[in-house]
Amino acid sequence: MSTEADNPAERHWQRNLTVCVFGAFTTIVAMTLLLPFLPLYVEHLGVTDPAAVVQWSGIAFGATFLSAALTAPLWGRLGDRYGRKLMLIRASLGMAIAMSLIGLAENIWQLVLLRLLAGLLGGYASGATILVATQTPKGRSGWALGVLSSGIMAGSLAGPLIGGLLPPLMGIRNTFFLAGGVIFITFLATLLLLKEVPRPPRTAGQQQADKVSVWRQLNNPRPVVTMFVIAGVLMFSTMSIEPIITVYLMELHADHLTLMAGLVMSATALGSILSASRLGKVADRIGHWRIVTLCLAAAAALLIPQALVTQPWQLVVLRFLMGLALGGLLPCIASIIRHNVPQGIAGRMLGYSTSSQYIGQVLGPVAGGFVGGHLGMRWVFLATFVLMAGCALVTLTQRPSTSS
Known part of the structure; x- marks a missing residue:
């Protein structure tokens, strides 16, 4: 067995x-x-x-x-x-x-x-x-x-x-x-x-551990904190673009505006659906840190041509490709956190990761609307490129030497 x-x-x-x-x-x-x-x-x-x-x-x-x-x-x-x-x-x-x-x-x-x-x-x-x-x-x-x-x-x-x-x-x-x-x-x-x-009865040691800060229970908090930041910035970057897509398509003089906006938004989700489990399987084999870095770099690279498109169909294709890159990020982020924290506080630490994602979802649309309204829609993609490229550089430099 x-x-x-x-x-x-x-x-x-x-x-x-x-x-x-x-x-x-x-x-x-x-x-x-x-x-x-x-x-x-x-x-x-x-x-x-x-x-x-x-x-x-x-x-x-x-x-x-x-x-x-x-x-x-x-x-x-x-x-x-x-x-x-x-x-x-x-x-x-x-x-x-x-x-x-x-x-x-x-x-x-x-x-x-x-x-x-x-x-x-x-x-x-x-x-x-x-x-x-x-x-x-x-x-x-x-x-x-x-x-x-x-x-x-x-x-x-x-x-x-x-x-x-x-x-x-x-x-x-x-x-x-x-x-x-x-x-x-x-x-x-x-x-x-x-x-x-079934959860075993809580020992006196576990009850005492509850009184200890979760950060003091981590051998190396740096990978966990890095993933919190990456998760928040990822959702911030994604949600800063979603609300301005319809207006961006208006600037591109798209026909059937609402239909095309739905296609652009759905293309990203479809790409993520197709790639998430496959990238997760590859990450189990070659290492989750490597996949996070590669996906962030690929997503960042795809943002530049999105700021330069001249036809709506080009945006659909690029958003689909970006979805393929984004699909591997959140599963690998969760895996890295899970592998770097004790079992007894895994739920709490993954909860903090979720909170950072939600904060990004709240702040992203506000920032995207501000930048798009004051500087132009194309600058939203360029600003997001800077954030994603920065995250890729952070994961490349902060990866623990013992991580696969």
Whole structure:
């Protein structure tokens, strides 16, 4: 019998991965399906001024990431103490309730508060990342996290498409009710099918370790801190571009503007879906640090021609190629963190990584809009190139000598 099968923490990792991919996909779909009709829902809730509609749409969208960033380390710490499955049960049930309540909102303040609640109670995808990272054989962790990342990116791709199709057929509010029902199925699958190894009774030494700073428990905090920074800058860079794509295509005189904008955004997600598990598998063999450095360098190099395109189809191709490069980053970042921290604080440290990503998602659109509005759309791509190239240089110079 294989060593993996003898390890109770890794015995059910394949079934756990299947449940986590399904759960992450459905929850991400639910979180992103409102993108195409969010301004319409804001108007439906009584906001009439066009500028106010845009402002409130941005606030409502960013509210979830803000509350998720603040609570991710807490859920990671509770997962370390009480079990990761329990955190996924909490997240799926909380998301099912929050999404259903959003469909009952009567004014804009209720919508924003409920979006905050969704971020506070949610976090299934980040919790699934922690469970898969900690209960998968280390030799397969890059591949498994790549598969999970593909599920997350597939949710990001499918969410806006589903959100564009359902409201005309069943109404905006019923779309939220349906999303809540689907996430409730995720809750049942997590409750009944997910298998986490029973946690041993906490020893006096472990209880005493809880009082010690997590940083003092790390032999070498530099790789972990580096990955926190890279994760945050990565999401900052990605989200600084997404909001200006439609305006950029207007400057390129694109026909069928909304369709072309959807193709450009979907191309990046599709590329990531196709590459995530493959790059994760390669990283398991040649080293996660190498893949992170190569992917960052490739993504940076692809940003320069994006600033120089003259035709919309060129942007579609370049964004797809960039998606191929981006697909390997988050799985490898999670693997590096997992391999450099003790098991007892893995959830907490991966929670900090998630928080840094959420912070990037909140600040990125603000920065991208500011640079694009004051300097021009092409400068957003060039500024992002500088950030990504800098990250590639950091990972190249900060890579531990003992890392593969």
